[in-house]
Amino acid sequence: MDREGSFEPDHALPWNEQDLVQDLELRTLFDAMADGDEFLRKVAHHALLSPLTDPAAIRYRQDVLRDCLAQEELVREIYAITVEAIEAEKKAYWGIYSKYPRVILSRSVEVIGLFVKALTRLRRIADADGPRFSSDGFRDFFAMLQSGLGDEYLAEVQQHLRALKLGDGTLISARLGSGAKGRDYTLRKPNPPEGSWFQRLFAGRAPAYTFQLAPRDESGARALAELEGRGIAQAANALAQSGDHILGFFVQLRAELAFHLGCLNLHRRLASLGEPLCMPEPTAASERCLRFSGLYDVCLALTAGQRVVGNDADADGRMLIVVTGANRGGKSTFLRSLGLAQLMMQAGMTVPAESFCANVCSSVCTHYKREEDVALRSGKLDEELARMSRIVDHLAPDALVLFNESFAATNEREGSEIARRIVEALGERRIKVAFVTHLHTLARGLYDRSRPDALFLRAERRSDGMRTFRMTVGEPLQTTFADDLYRRIFEGQDAPQTSPG
Amino acid sequence: MPGYFRDLHLDQIVAAVTVGREHYDLAPFFHAPLHDPATIRYRQDIFRDLEREPLFRCVRGFAEGMQTMRERLDSARTLHEHYQKQRLFLDAVATYCATLNAFQSALAAAELRAQGWLALRRFLAEYLASAAFIALQRETRECEQALDGIHYCLLIKGDRITVRRYNAEADYGADIERTFARFRHGAGKDHLVEFSDVLPMNHIEGAVLERVAKLFPDVFGALDAYCTRNAEFLEPTIAAFDREVQFYLGYLEYMRTFRRAGLAFCYPEIAASAKDVRSIRGYDLALAARLVAEKVEVVRNDFHLNGPERIFVVSGPNQGGKTTFARTFGQMHHLASLGCPVPGTEARLFLFDRLFTHFEREEDLATLRGKLEDELVRVRTILDQATPNSIIILNEMLTSTTLHDAILLGRRIMERIVALDLLCVCVTFLVELASLGPSTVSLVSTVDPDNPARRTFRIVRAPADGLSHAVAIARKHGLTQPEILERIPS
Numbered sequence: 006m007d008r009e010g011s012f013e014p015d016h017a018l019p020w021n022e023q024d025l026v027q028d029l030e031l032r033t034l035f036d037a038m039a040d041g042d043e044f045l046r047k048v049a050h051h052a053l054l055s056p057l058t059d060p061a062a063i064r065y066r067q068d069v070l071r072d073c074l075a076q077e078e079l080v081r082e083i084y085a086i087t088v089e090a091i092e093a094e095k096k097a098y099w100g101i102y103s104k105y106p107r108v109i110l111s112r113s114v115e116v117i118g119l120f121v122k123a124l125t126r127l128r129r130i131a132d133a134d135g136p137r138f139s140s141d142g143f144r145d146f147f148a149m150l151q152s153g154l155g156d157e158y159l160a161e162v163q164q165h166l167r168a169l170k171l172g173d174g175t176l177i178s179a180r181l182g183s184g185a186k187g188r189d190y191t192l193r194k195p196n197p198p199e200g201s202w203f204q205r206l207f208a209g210r211a212p213a214y215t216f217q218l219a220p221r222d223e224s225g226a227r228a229l230a231e232l233e234g235r236g237i238a239q240a241a242n243a244l245a246q247s248g249d250h251i252l253g254f255f256v257q258l259r260a261e262l263a264f265h266l267g268c269l270n271l272h273r274r275l276a277s278l279g280e281p282l283c284m285p286e287p288t289a290a291s292e293r294c295l296r297f298s299g300l301y302d303v304c305l306a307l308t309a310g311q312r313v314v315g316n317d318a319d320a321d322g323r324m325l326i327v328v329t330g331a332n333r334g335g336k337s338t339f340l341r342s343l344g345l346a347q348l349m350m351q352a353g354m355t356v357p358a359e360s361f362c363a364n365v366c367s368s369v370c371t372h373y374k375r376e377e378d379v380a381l382r383s384g385k386l387d388e389e390l391a392r393m394s395r396i397v398d399h400l401a402p403d404a405l406v407l408f409n410e411s412f413a414a415t416n417e418r419e420g421s422e423i424a425r426r427i428v429e430a431l432g433e434r435r436i437k438v439a440f441v442t443h444l445h446t447l448a449r450g451l452y453d454r455s456r457p458d459a460l461f462l463r464a465e466r467r468s469d470g471m472r473t474f475r476m477t478v479g480e481p482l483q484t485t486f487a488d489d490l491y492r493r494i495f496e497g498q499d500a501p502q503t504s505p506g
Numbered sequence: 507m508p509g510y511f512r513d514l515h516l517d518q519i520v521a522a523v524t525v526g527r528e529h530y531d532l533a534p535f536f537h538a539p540l541h542d543p544a545t546i547r548y549r550q551d552i553f554r555d556l557e558r559e560p561l562f563r564c565v566r567g568f569a570e571g572m573q574t575m576r577e578r579l580d581s582a583r584t585l586h587e588h589y590q591k592q593r594l595f596l597d598a599v600a601t602y603c604a605t606l607n608a609f610q611s612a613l614a615a616a617e618l619r620a621q622g623w624l625a626l627r628r629f630l631a632e633y634l635a636s637a638a639f640i641a642l643q644r645e646t647r648e649c650e651q652a653l654d655g656i657h658y659c660l661l662i663k664g665d666r667i668t669v670r671r672y673n674a675e676a677d678y679g680a681d682i683e684r685t686f687a688r689f690r691h692g693a694g695k696d697h698l699v700e701f702s703d704v705l706p707m708n709h710i711e712g713a714v715l716e717r718v719a720k721l722f723p724d725v726f727g728a729l730d731a732y733c734t735r736n737a738e739f740l741e742p743t744i745a746a747f748d749r750e751v752q753f754y755l756g757y758l759e760y761m762r763t764f765r766r767a768g769l770a771f772c773y774p775e776i777a778a779s780a781k782d783v784r785s786i787r788g789y790d791l792a793l794a795a796r797l798v799a800e801k802v803e804v805v806r807n808d809f810h811l812n813g814p815e816r817i818f819v820v821s822g823p824n825q826g827g828k829t830t831f832a833r834t835f836g837q838m839h840h841l842a843s844l845g846c847p848v849p850g851t852e853a854r855l856f857l858f859d860r861l862f863t864h865f866e867r868e869e870d871l872a873t874l875r876g877k878l879e880d881e882l883v884r885v886r887t888i889l890d891q892a893t894p895n896s897i898i899i900l901n902e903m904l905t906s907t908t909l910h911d912a913i914l915l916g917r918r919i920m921e922r923i924v925a926l927d928l929l930c931v932c933v934t935f936l937v938e939l940a941s942l943g944p945s946t947v948s949l950v951s952t953v954d955p956d957n958p959a960r961r962t963f964r965i966v967r968a969p970a971d972g973l974s975h976a977v978a979i980a981r982k983h984g985l986t987q988p989e990i991l992e993r994i995p996s
Contacts, residue, residue, distance in 0.1 A: 174663030185593035193675035245697035247689035
């Protein structure tokens with residue numbers, strides 16, 4: 006169904022896979038999609054980290070997902086048939102005799118027999134329930150089953166599978182080759198009997214000479230097996246390759262459906278929390294779109310097991326988003342929700358928001374302050390810059406880079422200057438940047454340049470000092486809210502609704 | 507093998523030339539010097555023609571064809587299944603016919619000057635046009651076609667095999683390929699089992715062949731008759747040529763390894779009576795083979811004898827190439843006597859009647875006599891047999907006695923050699939032997955003046971003073987007379 010092949014297990018994952026998984030806490034999302042199924046988890050992992058970059062491809066996958074949401078029972082049935090076929094193939098005995106065509110053939114006959122049964126079931130679903138699906142993906146898939154696996158063709162295949170059990174013996178023709186050894190061994194179909202049984206009774210019999218292996222002639226048995234093998238090697242190869250190919254089909258189908266099953270699982274979980282999911286609207290990479298309402302951090306919701314605060318923003322046309330404001334005011338959560346939504350949209354998934362529209366990005370990168378770093382300051386900055394350098398190695402225009410408290414491992418003036426130059430250079434390369442920082446010099450400096458493509462958001466704080474975990478548009482402020490935090494922690498004020506990360 | 511073969515390392519040369527050609531038994535050719543200048547020229551002419559690539563290639567093609575034929579005959583002899591043996595015999599004859607036809611048309615196109623090649627071309631044309639050969643070719647083709655036309659079926663069911671004629675049964679494999687084609691997009695893993703094809707049949711194949719023969723009695727009957735009728739198909743002259751031409755092919759291929767390394771060969775002029783031999787840039791083939799393999803430069807030396815000069819007396823530092831020079835002289839004469847090209851860019855060599863070598867033997871347990879006595883007996887035996895047309899090569903004789911005695915004995919021996927007026931190379935530490943008269947030429951091995959420890963392996967005409975090397979080594983150690991005087995405080 007899928008046009009990108011990005012569910013293939015050997016499809017390469019991005020270089021920064023581990024950073025993304027860690028910084029965006031993707032494991033939580035994978036867990037929800039897997040719902041305990043390791044395979045679903047693997048596919049979810051793959052799909053989220055192999056973003057599509059063509060809006061049309063995303064919409065194609067979205068359509069398939071819509072069908073899955075509407076026909077969940079049928080989709081789960083198709084998945085079950087697929088898994089059953091793959092499991093049955095695994096059980097068919099391969100053994101150590103795979104160098105004998107006879108073994109290859111009989112195993113392939115068995116396996117293809119099982120596959121044909123599964124394919125037939127799929128075709129019946131296509132016949133009976135196909136019209137209930139509207140996506141191109143499912144329609145093409147059903148059409149392919151119907152046109153490729155007609156009753157007549159399936160009967161033909163079944164007939165071959167019966168004949169290839171070779172119950173009436175193996176008929177092979179040969180010529181005399183060099184050294185009077187046989188050559189051109191060719192599998193033959195016995196001629197149909199000619200004339201009536203009566204005529205045949207009185208017709209002269211063609212000369213034929215029959216001999217039999219002596220009992221316990223083991224080398225003779227091997228020689229005979231080889232002779233037969235020469236005759237059936239081609240057919241065995243054709244069947245074995247067909248078996249491989251059909252298996253490949255099921256494996257691919259299973260991976261694709263597994264992705265959508267993961268999406269269905271996520272829907273169930275979030276629906277139980279009362280959290281919304283929306284079908285996002287991807288736009289071309291060349292555009293600068295980003296607007297959303299009720300965007301929330303799906304991982305936080307899943308971890309907390311309850312609804313969390315969502316944010317609204319209109320950052321269309323913006324290249325730079327700088328987030329400042331209160332400590333523990335939800336800045337990191339907001340940044341993560343941005344990255345997650347971008348990746349989920351580009352995987353063809355629904356997005357945790359009321360609405361979400363963004364241009365596709367060539368890649369998503371994260372540059373987060375690493376809490377676990379306990380090295381000396383200079384060592385930390387060095388490490389941060391090395392990571393930045395690796396990111397730059399892989400960047401292309403239209404990427405998205407998320408910075409979280411980066412370059413704070415030195416004094417504010419230095420860190421701000423380093424960060425500012427990086428941010429401006431990325432801007433010139435049309436790379437979208439979202440930067441969470443408490444470096445006031447950096448934020449203020451960027452703000453004072455009055456760039457029309459920059460958006461400044463602030464973690465909101467009500468006049469009573471209470472954090473709302475909402476981001477609002479606003480210029481960077483010098484004061485922080487550390488004393489608020491101190492008071493809450495040490496003086497026992499009421500904790501807010503959720504505890505942001 | 508001539509007595510001088512090992513001393514001159516000719517045994518190594520012949521081994522290298524004939525490697526891979528053992529079954530042609532070529533050594534006898536290399537062991538037998540010719541004594542008639544015309545025969546030598548006859549062979550040289552054959553070499554000259556064969557050196558040209560088109561002829562060389564076509565003769566090699568012929569030889570390979572004959573080799574294939576022999577392998578098939580060998581198989582026909584060693585296999586067990588009656589009809590398989592016959593089939594291989596048939597193949598051998600077919601190879602024989604095809605090889606000769608190809609050879610003839612290649613020869614017809616080749617530019618030939620040597621009498622030997624012209625005679626072969628005539629013979630081949632006559633033989634291929636003979637009724638016997640034409641009949642052989644026709645019968646061979648008929649048998650092959652009949653066998654190629656055989657088409658049979660095997661029905662294998664359990665442990666029973668039925669063999670019968672093919673009766674236009676449809677290709678079931680093709681059906682299967684067609685039906686399953688839609689499942690085989692792209693190149694997947696190949697499951698096609700490869701079978702090893704060895705010539706001998708197992709007993710099942712043998713049993714099948716027997717029954718195929720029963721199905722086609724005419725074809726196999728004809729094959730039987732063919733084999734009996736043509737058992738002696740190989741023309742003796744062709745067989746002899748096939749062997750003899752390996753002498754030339756082998757030597758030319760051997761030459762190529764040297765030529766690739768920039769080492770020249772030339773066709774020597776053969777002097778039947780005058781003894782003014784000479785060579786430019788000659789070298790020891792056995793040594794050069796080793797040096798070329800190790801990619802070490804090969805030192806080449808010139809020599810010449812004028813007027814009354816007969817004897818090279820070679821002295822100088824050990825390991826300086828003296829023995830190599832002596833061997834080179836002997837090798838070149840022997841190879842020239844075979845009609846072969848010799849190392850060097852130019853050579854005039856003597857047609858000797860006999861060649862004698864006397865090389866120092868480290869140990870000779872076969873004799874109870876003392877070493878000196880043994881040596882003298884051997885030299886005497888040589889001198890008794892030698893004629894003015896002989897060549898004697900003496901390498902480091904008289905090392906096992908006092909210098910005084912050695913000089914005395916050496917002079918006596920040399921005087922007899924001078925009297926015989928024969929060609930001689932005498933490698934010796936006895937510098938006194940180098941100036942016995944107008945027939946002796948003194949050659950010395952040399953050292954690099956800048957680095958006396960380094961041998962140049964160059965052998966030049968120079969008076970033998972026995973000092974040049976000693977002086978060089980002394981200087982290296984600061985032990986010349988002035989140096990010693992200077993180093994020892996007065």
